[in-house]
Amino acid sequence: MSRSPFAGDAGESTSGAAGDAGESTSGTQRVVGGTAEMEALGRELGATLRAGDLVVLTGPLGAGKTTLTRGIGEALGVRGPITSPTFVLARTHPSLVGGPDLVHVDAYRLRDAVELDDLDIDYERSVVVAEWGHGLIEAESDSWLDVVIARPEGAGDDFDPADAPEEPRTVTITPHGPRWA
């Protein structure tokens, strides 16, 4: 079983017993400088993912969830372009390299498990990345990676709206379940 570098490389900030299904370690944190770095983090993360893996992405509008997913897709070698799935709820990007497909979900508008079920996602044969999926999609798997992206919010110093996309983000990655033990 491959181990996520994000679960292992930050001993200082990792605590708690990993390994029991559903039990989590506290996450590792990364500060990400802008969109290019967010994509690079996605590529790094994507390189550790395989069929059956589930990534639950959390963060406010404009945090960089789709940007991170674009990096994951590049690492997996799937057909792009990876754009926002909001309008279609879920989009399947077929693998171009004989690996797992990437299913990119926006669960913001889904209200319950029945609506999630309607999307007919093939969890076993795909890597599933779910934006706004926290509290809903975890039930689909015994293991998942929680990825929380925080961007600056509220009042700041001399904020220029033009700089917003490139402001630094803090990304916290927390593995759950036996897959990441």
Added chain:
Amino acid sequence: MNRDAPLVLGIETSCDETGVGIVRGTRLLANTIASSMDEHARYGGVVPEVAARAHLEAMGPTLEAALAEAQVELADLDAVAVTSGPGLAGALMVGVGAAKALAVSLGKPLYAVNHLVGHVGADVLDAAGGPGHPIELPTIALLVSGGHTSLLHVRDLTADVELLGETIDDAAGEAFDKVARILGLPYPGGPQIDKAAEGGDPAAIRFPRGLSLPKDLERHRYDFSFSGLKTAVARWVEQRADASQPVPVADVAASFREAVVDVLVSKAVNACRDRGVPRLLLGGGVVANRRLREVATERCAAAGIELRIPALSLCTDNGAMIAALAAQLIMAGHGPSSLRFGADSTLPVTDIQVA
């Protein structure tokens, strides 16, 4: 088959409009649309499964209404046409299924065509409210809707369509929906933002123009990005709220809309200039946006570009454009599609007809 002015029935179900249109060559006979928009409003956007079920319920009555309006019988048709993609998979399947059933039961040839090229094809039809004279090629086409933001160079409607650029994150219509969400306005965001922007100052806040810096223009000259703009609006509104200052909704809406429209029109006009094509065609639901039409009209006039905007009923999703494109294919001598094609949610725009 009549190849001079074929009688074609077109079916379109790529999103939330069930469209059945009938054309004879380039003449529009019927354009009937049933929309499930109201059913989606409470979900804050189109829900594919809801759309698919609504298509299923609306298909029969919409078909009947189109035939009655055109005053033709199914047996009179020369061909049936349908959108194969791109669009919502489950929604597309309903139209594809209906079209195959019609074609097989009637023994008529079936043409499976591209939704986005269909938007351009709409402009061959002469409908009330349209430009009044037929499309000239080549043309640059800007297609903007909830699901698409694409810039095309169309040299031949049936054989040569080039994708110049598209959105790399959010579609323009989706950016309107999300900013409406930030401002506490309901879905769909386009008309809401338009209304909120009345009386607002479009220059009040300088929101970023996505992929418009010199370094971005090298790699993404004709691509669009609206995600950073959405972030900028969210940050700006949050700052105001945190400082307990009122949010000037009209100014935010007007400034946001200006940023979207500015980028859309600038890139389209650049494409016309770069390619030496003095024509720009607008299509897609966002064409309903008054400010987009105004800015496009001003800048095209200044640049000596002929701006073409089909009647709004032909800009939003409809079956007539699908019938019109298939009629063009037939008139150009193209054979029908095989019955093996299916719904293709990510059909590339270069695939004008699915074999």
